Amino acid sequence: MKLTTRGRYAVTAMLDLALHGKDGPISLADISSRQDISLSYLEQLFAKLRRGELVSSVRGPGGGYRLSRSEEAINVADIIDAVNESTDATNCGGKGICQNGEMCLTHHLWDDLSTQIHLFLSGISLAQLTRKEHVQSICERQDGHESAANNPQNLIETETVNA
């Protein structure tokens, strides 16, 4: 499998949407400033998320994106699949053909691993994430900074790291 910044950004952005989108659509510019993700990059990601029918868009002033289903009905695996095109850990794409068209020694292992990862990620919904207390506290911190994102006063995270 490949889990890269793309998938991580996508989940982060979707979670931001779940947290802030209670009343009305959220613009990508807002997400960009809160989550420190390049606006143009977000546009790319949301194009895929929209194709995957995870979000819907509202154009015009005051527009933005909203979740196209309830928070409960969107899980992390959905999001990663939408932007990444697979959480597959095999080399052969699950077909069992990576050694001259025949199955390699370790195919089943990677296949099992893929299943595990998918089970884990598909068992976590956006709703569950929003309920976690550490998510809520980080969310509050980000709402505080908002456009004061460049403020250096909050860079004292040493105790958090050494926990």
Added chain:
Amino acid sequence: MKLTTRGRYAVTAMLDLALHGKDGPISLADISSRQDISLSYLEQLFAKLRRGELVSSVRGPGGGYRLSRSEEAINVADIIDAVNESTDATNCGGKGICQNGEMCLTHHLWDDLSTQIHLFLSGISLAQLTRKEHVQSICERQDGHESAANNPQNLIETETVNA
């Protein structure tokens, strides 16, 4: 996390070693022909595996590699760690600093995922893999081909692909 051909090759090669290394060291040339992995590439991988103390080497004619511990004492996570340097799924290397030195919204999620993957992979030993019946049957097939690896008669994999 990153799971690439490198990690997959390493596990495959180690499994080959476990399957064939009962009496005496196995040369990389043997593994190369059985598993269709470039010899030079195997050398790179085994340099790392040796540094990770998973295999020990015997030089000279009749030499090769053997497992440096019992099959039971080597698990898949060990192997991947040795060649890959981490099964970490976070962006921040587990430090919680990927948003301007502060923790991003989804840090805990990736951290949990890393733990899951590591638990799964470290629960599977080489010994367990060698006992699986599909591994044994693939192993026999490969022993059959052996140096007849270039034989074109086995390239008829169309039906397998279109399954």
Added chain:
DNA sequence: TATTTACTTGACTAAAAGAGTGGGTTATTT
């Protein structure tokens, strides 16, 4: 209807990582 706001699309690029190659050196056996 003109303007604003914001989403849409696609091409493009720099940098990194991955996969694989090649040449030469050292140790060991026969």
Added chain:
DNA sequence: AAATAACCCACTCTTTTAGTCAAGTAAATA
């Protein structure tokens, strides 16, 4: 000494990522 196999190093080629840019489209408001 000759053959064998590990060891080491540096290098290339390709793919993927992450991110940018610019031109365009649609909707809402004044």
